[in-house]
Amino acid sequence: MMSGETNTADAASVKALTFDVFGTITDWRGTLIREGKDFGIRKKLTVDWARFADAWRAGYAPSTRRVNERELPWKNIDALHRIILEDLLQRFGITGLEERDKEYLNRIWHRLDPWPDVSSGLQRLRRHFLVAPLSNGNVGLLVDLARHAGIHWDCVLSSELVKRYKPDPEPYLYAAELLGLHPEQVMMVAAHNTDLDAARSVGFRTAFIYRTDEYGPGQSSDLAPNPSVDFAASDLNDLADRLIL
């Protein structure tokens, strides 16, 4: 992290904040476990939903990497989540689900709950900056999430628009282009160093948010920011305190 003086100068030239969504804005793990348990009671299933949630999420990075490396043709996150789900249902011995049940499960990703600081923090940040998700989630998913969480984005930016997933450079560069801004006028806000490293490599400013519970009690990665980030904040309200002087 830079010194306080440098940060102040940085923040003054920033016009837009772009946010990672899965993990930074939303508690995917808590929501998947809660929804899974409810679903399991209704369907009389015995499943370790924490393990199920972790396994579903674990399938995500390899899938997006296969698309970026062109081993898979372009598929949006809804489609990738569904492919992973089919495999998980087998592995967890869940049988007899109808198509509408599977679609109901897959759509949990459209109704993830936000972390408690998101609503108030984003409202404060939006008074001073353009705010937009910059997510690997598809546009339709992000729209549903925002309505579910009561979030007011200025626009919805997604890897879907370039058919390449973060951390490839294209989603970041296209986001800045669409906003009519230079990369250094945009700050990526994320709980993941990989995302911030990629954003910084194309010229974005970066802010790390501590989400040390994202992966549950055993989380071992992204417990602290890489030293190169411009800001680090405990949550979005703390980020507003640091950026808005």
Next chain:
Amino acid sequence: MMSGETNTADAASVKALTFDVFGTITDWRGTLIREGKDFGIRKKLTVDWARFADAWRAGYAPSTRRVNERELPWKNIDALHRIILEDLLQRFGITGLEERDKEYLNRIWHRLDPWPDVSSGLQRLRRHFLVAPLSNGNVGLLVDLARHAGIHWDCVLSSELVKRYKPDPEPYLYAAELLGLHPEQVMMVAAHNTDLDAARSVGFRTAFIYRTDEYGPGQSSDLAPNPSVDFAASDLNDLADRLIL
């Protein structure tokens, strides 16, 4: 227009409303005249700003057509507005402007005022439908406009995303794809029959809004909807009355 019974069935399957912006949501002519007059007083210019506004807008359709017919490489609306502006400054004998003055004028399109019914009408419609602009304006322009007008879109859809302008089919089809909807689940809302005809030709539902003052007192086009539109409404509140039962 279809009968009331048919309209009710249509509206029930519609999930998203996409809106034309220049003319349907915003009063571009009134804003250009008001801002032009203010600018003229500050710069001591004698200009007929109504004629200037009309000439600026008249340059728009031919420019977008040249892009669609590939006579011009892709340029977004900010760039096309600027090209037209340079020509107008010559034709209206306006000399001695600095670069920042020209940019100030070009950015009037980023701060167009909404029609008086837009804020309340969109709020009502948004409770029942996804709402998004589907405009030839570039994303950055649409984001600025929404902030200026206090509009809360669910996402920002623009011809810029496909580098083809309405009324070509691509912007409509891509809008439905990004929302994860079939074309018949989307309703285009516009004050212009050309826009609605194009939307209907790819399967969208359509709603005509009467904006008979858009082009000023001498308006001769788009005074009434083509018979093929699904709905016609005097403004967005009237549309909400018709769609929300």
